[in-house]
Amino acid sequence: MYKIVNKQKIGEKIQSYEIYAPEIAKNAKPGQFVIFRIDDKGERVPLTIVSTNIRDGLVRVIFQETGKSTEHFASLEEGNYIKDFVGPLGCYTKIKKYGTVVAVAGGVGVAEVLPVIKALKKAGNKIITIVGARSRGLIILENELKEQSDLLLFATNDGTYGTKGFVTDILEDIINREKVDMTYVIGPVPMMQAVAEITKKKCIYTLVSLNPIMLDGTGMCGACRVSINGKIKFACVDGPEFDAHLVDWEELISRLMLFKEFEKISYNKFKHEQECKCYKK
Amino acid sequence: MLQKIKMYDRDPKVRNKDFEQVNFGYSQEEMFKEARRCLQCVTPMCRNGCPVEIDIPVFIKFLTEGNPKQAFEVLKQKNNLPAVCGRVCPQENQCEKFCILSKKKESICIGNLERYVADFMAESPIDNVFIKKNDVKIAIIGSGPAGLTCGGDLLKMGYDVTIYESLHDAGGVLRYGIPDFRLPKKVLNIEIDNLKKLGIKIILNTLIGRTKTLKDLFDEGNKSVFIAVGAGLPIFPNIPGENLNHIYCANEFLVRVNLMHSYNFPVYDTPIYKGKNVVVIGGGNTAMDSARTAIRLGAESVKLIYRRTEDEMPSRKEERVHAKEEGVEFVVLTNPIKFIGNDKKFVKAVECVKMELKEVDYSGRKNSHKIDGSNYIIETDMVILALGLHPNPVLPSLMKDLCTDSRGYVIIDENYMTSISGVFAGGDIIGGNTVIKAMGMGKKAAKAMAKYCSFTFAESNKI
Numbered sequence A: 001m002y003k004i005v006n007k008q009k010i011g012e013k014i015q016s017y018e019i020y021a022p023e024i025a026k027n028a029k030p031g032q033f034v035i036f037r038i039d040d041k042g043e044r045v046p047l048t049i050v051s052t053n054i055r056d057g058l059v060r061v062i063f064q065e066t067g068k069s070t071e072h073f074a075s076l077e078e079g080n081y082i083k084d085f086v087g088p089l090g091c092y093t094k095i096k097k098y099g100t101v102v103a104v105a106g107g108v109g110v111a112e113v114l115p116v117i118k119a120l121k122k123a124g125n126k127i128i129t130i131v132g133a134r135s136r137g138l139i140i141l142e143n144e145l146k147e148q149s150d151l152l153l154f155a156t157n158d159g160t161y162g163t164k165g166f167v168t169d170i171l172e173d174i175i176n177r178e179k180v181d182m183t184y185v186i187g188p189v190p191m192m193q194a195v196a197e198i199t200k201k202k203c204i205y206t207l208v209s210l211n212p213i214m215l216d217g218t219g220m221c222g223a224c225r226v227s228i229n230g231k232i233k234f235a236c237v238d239g240p241e242f243d244a245h246l247v248d249w250e251e252l253i254s255r256l257m258l259f260k261e262f263e264k265i266s267y268n269k270f271k272h273e274q275e276c277k278c279y280k281k
Numbered sequence B: 001m002l003q004k005i006k007m008y009d010r011d012p013k014v015r016n017k018d019f020e021q022v023n024f025g026y027s028q029e030e031m032f033k034e035a036r037r038c039l040q041c042v043t044p045m046c047r048n049g050c051p052v053e054i055d056i057p058v059f060i061k062f063l064t065e066g067n068p069k070q071a072f073e074v075l076k077q078k079n080n081l082p083a084v085c086g087r088v089c090p091q092e093n094q095c096e097k098f099c100i101l102s103k104k105k106e107s108i109c110i111g112n113l114e115r116y117v118a119d120f121m122a123e124s125p126i127d128n129v130f131i132k133k134n135d136v137k138i139a140i141i142g143s144g145p146a147g148l149t150c151g152g153d154l155l156k157m158g159y160d161v162t163i164y165e166s167l168h169d170a171g172g173v174l175r176y177g178i179p180d181f182r183l184p185k186k187v188l189n190i191e192i193d194n195l196k197k198l199g200i201k202i203i204l205n206t207l208i209g210r211t212k213t214l215k216d217l218f219d220e221g222n223k224s225v226f227i228a229v230g231a232g233l234p235i236f237p238n239i240p241g242e243n244l245n246h247i248y249c250a251n252e253f254l255v256r257v258n259l260m261h262s263y264n265f266p267v268y269d270t271p272i273y274k275g276k277n278v279v280v281i282g283g284g285n286t287a288m289d290s291a292r293t294a295i296r297l298g299a300e301s302v303k304l305i306y307r308r309t310e311d312e313m314p315s316r317k318e319e320r321v322h323a324k325e326e327g328v329e330f331v332v333l334t335n336p337i338k339f340i341g342n343d344k345k346f347v348k349a350v351e352c353v354k355m356e357l358k359e360v361d362y363s364g365r366k367n368s369h370k371i372d373g374s375n376y377i378i379e380t381d382m383v384i385l386a387l388g389l390h391p392n393p394v395l396p397s398l399m400k401d402l403c404t405d406s407r408g409y410v411i412i413d414e415n416y417m418t419s420i421s422g423v424f425a426g427g428d429i430i431g432g433n434t435v436i437k438a439m440g441m442g443k444k445a446a447k448a449m450a451k452y453c454s455f456t457f458a459e460s461n462k463i
Helices: A020-029 A068-075 A110-120 A142-148 A169-175 A191-202 A249-256 A260-280 B028-035 B055-063 B068-078 B082-088 B100-104 B112-124 B145-156 B187-195 B214-219 B251-259 B285-296 B317-325 B394-398 B435-462
Strands: A002-011 A013-022 A032-035 A047-051 A058-064 A082-089 A099-104 A126-133 A150-155 A182-186 A205-209 A225-228 A233-236 A241-243 B137-141 B159-162 B199-202 B222-227 B231-234 B246-247 B277-281 B300-305 B327-330 B334-341 B347-360 B366-370 B374-378 B382-385 B389-390 B423-425
Touching: A002 A205, A013 A068, A020 A047, A020 A058, A020 A082, A020 B277, A032 A260, A047 A260, A047 B082, A047 B347, A047 B435, A058 A068, A058 B112, A068 A260, A068 B214, A099 A169, A099 A191, A099 B435, A110 A142, A110 A182, A126 A142, A126 A169, A142 B389, A169 A182, A169 B100, A182 A191, A182 A233, A182 B334, A191 A241, A191 A249, A191 B028, A191 B222, A225 A241, A233 B327, A241 B137, A241 B145, A249 B159, B028 B055, B028 B394, B055 B068, B055 B112, B068 B082, B068 B112, B082 B187, B082 B374, B082 B435, B112 B187, B145 B159, B145 B187, B145 B222, B199 B222, B214 B222, B231 B251, B251 B285, B285 B300, B285 B327, B285 B382, B347 B382
Parallel strands: A099 A126, A099 A182, A126 A150, A182 A205, B137 B159, B137 B222, B159 B199, B222 B423, B246 B382, B277 B300, B277 B382, B300 B327
Antiparallel strands: A002 A013, A013 A058, A032 A047, A032 A082, A047 A058, A205 A241, A225 A233, B231 B389, B334 B347, B347 B366, B347 B374
């Protein structure tokens, strides 16, 4: 059993948890992830590790309530326990001095980009961070990002914060203005794909952290397979980071649609049960 | 000569709709009849066919005397998981093949008798086994058949054994791979609980190499480590369309059903697609397990495609018979060459080609060759690939000093020791392919590890 030591709501339907897992805290590196399972009936859900506190044995994860498991997770309180929490999984980010790095994050991907830019900054890179969100209320971790970025820019769809428009608009501006040595992208697939297309034209090395459907997360089942340069790779053990210019995006998008109908069934059942409980009260 | 006593199989039309066992084992009367057929040979050959060297005639003798408890003791001396082995061992290629009666095709049903003993004793509490503890710590990586056997043996020798498992439940392939109708999870739980009662520690959710390193294990005082991480990455056919939706590796399909209980979605959160016209590709036990599971999930048809004939299939004959009885259709001398998807990239058909058998290859099986122009289409909405597995790459890739061969198998010496001193390996990670072979290796490795520990111990005492 793994204890939720701290819980904090940091945005609209976005939660930050610190879980007590000293061994994971000790060995985790930027870019790696954990898999949690709430209870015996739960599914295995991957989440990127945002930060660790080795002294107190804590692992921080941030997630958005988007379906049954994340809403269930969000309904737990500080001091509650979850059944399973395994990690750190996947390969960690190769940190080195590239020069100027543009980090592009969409939505809750901000949480996942944070540990990477922190390490890249420490390695002497100039960090330009571009954050995209639908609206101001969905922007998280602004202060932490500011600390780790030489320049921090925002794009919102509705124009409530930063530039009105997309991260790609800002990215193109920057690329036209100055020399960029590397781009790191994490967020919704269409955003990652759009960024990859821009940087490909300019031959800028671009890493993406992929989020296919995952099951065991230890290289055993093949659920998370992605095509990289036409070859099958397993996001859980070969990734989750890959060269963005080699990813078969269409395939990834279609594979992410696999269980959409099931997710709805599971979510509706969960909501129904929650409502029933309220009614009984 | 008396004929062998067959187990009563449940009606295929009934059992292919549930996950209960195919048969419920011998009654006491049947057990006696079968056990008494044993000739109690002066030089028993059956023992030679057993990878863990169970004293087969002796346990059968105890059965004929109506003493299953004593029979159980004999089994337990060599086998930490008799209820598992009685069910999933390919006895027809091992002990039963060597039985003198096999010449007349009436070999003793040793597996059925082993299962009887284990099940009979499962309900009764285990005796307090006196173990003289030596306080030497040993770590086992992986809780599958090799790990459990090695750990169990070392435990009985007095070692302080901890097993690390990366998944959220113990048992390895016995948990996630073999379906309930072949090995009920209740049976597995009893076997594992028995080891726990004897003092084995099992720590879940720990991926050695990532959560903890090998160095951590030695730093924590372990004197020796056994790597039994099993098979890993599934093999793909490398043909167009293999990443279309509803094309699953057998491992994914079976993990969803067995480990995550997705047949009971949405009570359990993990979903599974229940295919209507399922195609399974492969001829091993995993292919049979997948096909039979698909039937139980309600498929209207399940076609099992194999490039050679049934005679060349590596699966057990019993599994093939059960599969066919339950409605699995075998499409042999056929190979897939392409998967065809609909506009949403869901699989809708498999393009196949007919094969013919020609010369015998290095494995002793006939090579299969494509027949040009014989292409045809099989319509399907779900494909399960059961083409085998590569060894698990996670741990070896993280341990530079651990030598592997070109295919990724960990290299061991004649004592099961790897290229790292004190680190041993066994099971699918070194190239076993059945539960019992993995157990046999776990057993031999346990002996070698004990020898290693007592030797290094003696050395350090001198200092």
